[in-house]
Amino acid sequence: MEIAHPYLLFLGDVHDNLAAKTALGIVDWRRDWCLGQIRLPGCEADCGLPDLTPAQAADQGTKTFVIGCVNPGGILPEHWVNSIVEALESGLDVASGLHMRLEEVPAIRDAAQRTGRRLFNVRQNNETFKTGSGAKRTGKRLLTVGTDCSVGKKYTALAMERGMNEAGFDASFCATGQTGVFISGRGIALDAVVADFISGAAEWLSPPADDDHWHVVEGQGSLFHPSFAGVSLGLLHGSQPDAFVVCHEQGRELMRGVQTPVPSIREVIEGTLSMGRLTNPDIRCIGLSINTSAMDEADAKNYLARLSAEIHLPATDSVRFGVAPLVTRLQEEFGTPR
Amino acid sequence: MEIAHPYLLFLGDVHDNLAAKTALGIVDWRRDWCLGQIRLPGCEADCGLPDLTPAQAADQGTKTFVIGCVNPGGILPEHWVNSIVEALESGLDVASGLHMRLEEVPAIRDAAQRTGRRLFNVRQNNETFKTGSGAKRTGKRLLTVGTDCSVGKKYTALAMERGMNEAGFDASFCATGQTGVFISGRGIALDAVVADFISGAAEWLSPPADDDHWHVVEGQGSLFHPSFAGVSLGLLHGSQPDAFVVCHEQGRELMRGVQTPVPSIREVIEGTLSMGRLTNPDIRCIGLSINTSAMDEADAKNYLARLSAEIHLPATDSVRFGVAPLVTRLQEEFGTPR
Numbered sequence: 278m279e280i281a282h283p284y285l286l287f288l289g290d291v292h293d294n295l296a297a298k299t300a301l302g303i304v305d306w307r308r309d310w311c312l313g314q315i316r317l318p319g320c321e322a323d324c325g326l327p328d329l330t331p332a333q334a335a336d337q338g339t340k341t342f343v344i345g346c347v348n349p350g351g352i353l354p355e356h357w358v359n360s361i362v363e364a365l366e367s368g369l370d371v372a373s374g375l376h377m378r379l380e381e382v383p384a385i386r387d388a389a390q391r392t393g394r395r396l397f398n399v400r401q402n403n404e405t406f407k408t409g410s411g412a413k414r415t416g417k418r419l420l421t422v423g424t425d426c427s428v429g430k431k432y433t434a435l436a437m438e439r440g441m442n443e444a445g446f447d448a449s450f451c452a453t454g455q456t457g458v459f460i461s462g463r464g465i466a467l468d469a470v471v472a473d474f475i476s477g478a479a480e481w482l483s484p485p486a487d488d489d490h491w492h493v494v495e496g497q498g499s500l501f502h503p504s505f506a507g508v509s510l511g512l513l514h515g516s517q518p519d520a521f522v523v524c525h526e527q528g529r530e531l532m533r534g535v536q537t538p539v540p541s542i543r544e545v546i547e548g549t550l551s552m553g554r555l556t557n558p559d560i561r562c563i564g565l566s567i568n569t570s571a572m573d574e575a576d577a578k579n580y581l582a583r584l585s586a587e588i589h590l591p592a593t594d595s596v597r598f599g600v601a602p603l604v605t606r607l608q609e610e611f612g613t614p615r
Numbered sequence: 616m617e618i619a620h621p622y623l624l625f626l627g628d629v630h631d632n633l634a635a636k637t638a639l640g641i642v643d644w645r646r647d648w649c650l651g652q653i654r655l656p657g658c659e660a661d662c663g664l665p666d667l668t669p670a671q672a673a674d675q676g677t678k679t680f681v682i683g684c685v686n687p688g689g690i691l692p693e694h695w696v697n698s699i700v701e702a703l704e705s706g707l708d709v710a711s712g713l714h715m716r717l718e719e720v721p722a723i724r725d726a727a728q729r730t731g732r733r734l735f736n737v738r739q740n741n742e743t744f745k746t747g748s749g750a751k752r753t754g755k756r757l758l759t760v761g762t763d764c765s766v767g768k769k770y771t772a773l774a775m776e777r778g779m780n781e782a783g784f785d786a787s788f789c790a791t792g793q794t795g796v797f798i799s800g801r802g803i804a805l806d807a808v809v810a811d812f813i814s815g816a817a818e819w820l821s822p823p824a825d826d827d828h829w830h831v832v833e834g835q836g837s838l839f840h841p842s843f844a845g846v847s848l849g850l851l852h853g854s855q856p857d858a859f860v861v862c863h864e865q866g867r868e869l870m871r872g873v874q875t876p877v878p879s880i881r882e883v884i885e886g887t888l889s890m891g892r893l894t895n896p897d898i899r900c901i902g903l904s905i906n907t908s909a910m911d912e913a914d915a916k917n918y919l920a921r922l923s924a925e926i927h928l929p930a931t932d933s934v935r936f937g938v939a940p941l942v943t944r945l946q947e948e949f950g951t952p953r
Contacts, residue, residue, distance in 0.1 A: 411841025411873045472813050473806035475845040503749025503852045503894050507813040511845030535749045537893065555875065556841050 278404075280372050280397050280462045281340035282310035285329060285364070289357055290319040291346045297322035299374055300345025302456040306435050312339050315360060322346060331360070331367035341397075342369040343459055351376050362388040372397035374455035374466075399458045400466050402478070409476030409515050411556050416486030417611065419448075420518035421496040421566070422549050424525040424539050425532045426505065430496035431457050433524050433566040433595045438493045440600040441607070445614040448491040451482045453512065457495045467497055468508055475508060479515025489614060494518065500548050501540040502532050510552060517556040520610065521549055522603060526568040527580060542588065563610060564591040564603040616742075618710050618735050618800045619678035620648040623669065623702070624662055627695050628655040629684045635660035637712055638683025640794040644773050650677050653698060660684060669698070669705035679735075680707045681797055689714050700726040710735035712793035712804075737796045738804050740816070747814030747853050749894050754824030755949065757786075758856035759834040759904070760887050762863040762877050763870045764843065768834035769795050771862050771904040771933045776831045778938040779945070783952040786829040789820045791850065795833045805835050806846055813846060817853025827952060832856065838886050839878040840870050848890060855894040858948065859887055860941055864906040865918060880926060901948060902929040902941045 284307075286300040294301060304311055304324045313329030316322070324345075331342060342364035348354055353375055361371055361379070365388040373379050379396040380386045389396050419437060421430040434450055434457075441448035450457070452464025470478045483492035494516045498505030523545050532539055540548075546562045553560040565584060569577035577594060585592040591602035608614075622645075624638040632639055642649055642662045651667030654660070662683075669680060680702035686692055691713055699709055699717070703726040711717050717734040718724045727734050757775060759768040772788055772795075779786035788795070790802025808816045821830035832854045836843030861883050870877055878886075884900050891898040903922060907915035915932060923930040929940035946952075 408842040408872070411875050468809070468811035470810050471806070472808050472810050472846045472849070473843065475810050476842055501893060504746040504814055505811065506852055506890075506893070507845040507847075507849030508810045509845075510848045511810070514841045514844055534746070537749050552844075555839060555844070 278397055278399065278463060280459065281370060282307070282462060283312045283339050284310055284341050284343045285331065285334040285339045285369065286311055286314045286324055286326065286343050286345040287360060288314055288316045288320050288322045288324065289346045289348060290317040291348060292321050294322045296348065297324070297346040299347070299456045299459060300324050300343070303343065303345060303459050306460045312337050317356070317360070331364040331369060335367040335369055339369060342371045344371070344373045344375065347375070353377060353382065358382055358384050361385050365389055365392045365394045368392070368394065370395040370397065372399060372459065374399050374459070376400055399455045400469050402465060402470055404465070404481070406470065406474040406477040406481055408473060409480050409511070411514065413517065413557070414480070414485040415488060416490045416492065418483050418492045418494060418516050418518045419520045419522070420494045420513065420516050421522050421524055422509070422513070422545060423496055423499045424501070424523065424542060424545050425499050425529060426502060427533055428524045428526045429566055429568050429595065430524045433522055433600070434493050434495040435460065436595045436600045437522065437603060440604045441491060441493065444604050444608065446491055447487070447489060447614065448493050451492050451494045453482065453495045453497050467512060472507070475511025476515035479512045483516055496524070499532065499540070499545070500552065501545065503535055503537055513549065513553050514556045518553060518560055519557060520561055520563045520607060521553070522564055522566050523562060524566045528571045542584070546588070561610065562590060563606045564593070566595045566600070566603065567592060569594045569597060616735055616737070616801060618797065619708060620645070620800060621650045621677050622648055622679050622681045623667060623672040623677045623707065624649055624652045624664065624681050624683040625698060626652055626654045626658050626660045626662065627684045627686060628657040629686060630659050632660045634686065635662070635684040637685070637794045637797060638662050638681070641681065641683060641797050644798045650675050655694070655698070669702040669707060673705040673707055677707060680709045682709070682711045682713065685713070691715060691720065696720055696722050699723050703727055703730045703732045706730070706732065708733040708735065710737060710797065712737050712797070714738055737793045738807050740803060740808055742803070742819070744808065744812040744815040744819055746811060747818050747849070749852065751855065751895070752818070752823040753826060754828045754830065756821050756830045756832060756854050756856045757858045757860070757945070758832045758851065758854050759860050759862055760847070760851070760883060761834055761837045762839070762861065762880060762883050763837050763867060764840060765871055766862045766864045767904055767906050767933065768862045771860055771938070772831050772833040773798065774933045774938045775860065775941060778942045779829060779831065782942050782946065784829055785825070785827055785952065786831050789830050789832045791820065791833045791835050805850060810845065813849025814853035817850045821854055834862070837870065837878070837883070838890065839883065841873055841875055851887065851891050852894045856891060856898055857895060858899055858901045858945060859891070860902055860904050861900060862904045866909045880922070884926070899948065900928060901944045902931070904933045904938070904941065905930060907932045907935060
């Protein structure tokens, strides 16, 4: 799926920015793709964009109305439907990351048919995948992996894409989750793929490329998470990374949603190397990206320096201190781009 | 899903027994659930059952018409539809392991509505699963794992269920593939579950049970197969086995459908222990089940004895020599059942 931008971001009437984190993620990374936002009465989220009606947004060149928020339960409330229909009638496509398909709402389905506009359900995949082949593809790949879910794998991949391109690499981000799909306009919500096709979908996502092209693949879950390790392993095998970055949140003790302890960074490096060699014998770890937000800046720098000395790899907080040490390491390992 | 037996097995007009392997698997393990077979003109498969019409089968007490064969492409050919409609009109439910849903064929959907009979699509799951929790459940579990696909994991699990029950254990088979679902009348085709829910589905499949109950779980794929390792890992984490048996085909060099070498038995034991400990720290391997059909009997016995000495675990060919050594080892490790 290729979602056209610019976007108009719909925030509904959600009660905080957390419920609008998809919209905020899009603004963080693609501010220039976003012309405005729509907030219903009672909305307490704010992306800092101009408030526009669908008609105003269309006049300014908007292509897609993006549902950038989620209400409790993840379903589409009745009172959001009018805004969606209005967007379609103003000539916009509509994109959603909800679990349900937009077509399931008759008023939306009818409006899309009437206007000929497209409905994108990024949590669903219309694409038919093959099972993974395990065959080595041309081009290079970097994957972000995690000690847990929600430790900055998407952020780190996007920051690496930007940092690598600034350093002269030819890099492109590959989205594997819904927010990433909106940020890049394409990709796959990998957790919604049928189990048999996880690695095949990951192969499809980062196809053969020029020898010095880097696909920077957004990781999912953790090889050590009892709910999602299967997705993480299929993604590792299918993306066959040449390089990976381990993402971690300093101080987190239990993995999200379960009672299982967070694995050590060393375990994640060893496990990723050992399992990743199946489809890329030359896989290597190029560094760590750590969320240190619970520490003050001096403590964070000390902690990262200690960790780096211990693991013999660069360690940074990508949000706080940027990804330059990781990009430098990549240059050292794989050569400076021409 | 709970599929009612006795069954009437539909063999269509397939050209050999391989295309009817689902039906043959059912007869192997549940001969007493099968009252007859239906063969269309040109059929060259044979389950050795009486040929019955749906009406005759219904008179004899048959509950479900099972599509026990697959034609090239895995789709339902036009000329099979009449038999299915006739079965519904004779009062039988219809069960299919095809990728498509039976409801997609209007004549079948209409006949099912008209007669009130049920349609089972075992490759689809109507069940809604939770994501895996990783929490330890009561009861015990045995999982068959493989060096590859199609190395006897289903056969070994069924043979273990039978052998354990004969030895006084309280054991029940848990199907994770379509033939297994027909053989046990319930289960999940795990490869058809959405990726996010693999381990959750495996948890659902072997729920909390009495302390001395054993769920004997049919394995899928291999942790070392580049197409399917994600499914295998989710199943390992979700089924949290106390014991596992490694299945292998002697002499196979490449894994099915790919150019990746078959891993060693030792690698599979080590990998399964290391990853399985996440949800069951006490996981242990109790032996090997090897397909030795390429060897004569004397060579097979020598090979198994050598392997057993090397790995320090019992090694058998479950088809040729039975599972007694594995059941004995289970008794030694976990105690003799009361």
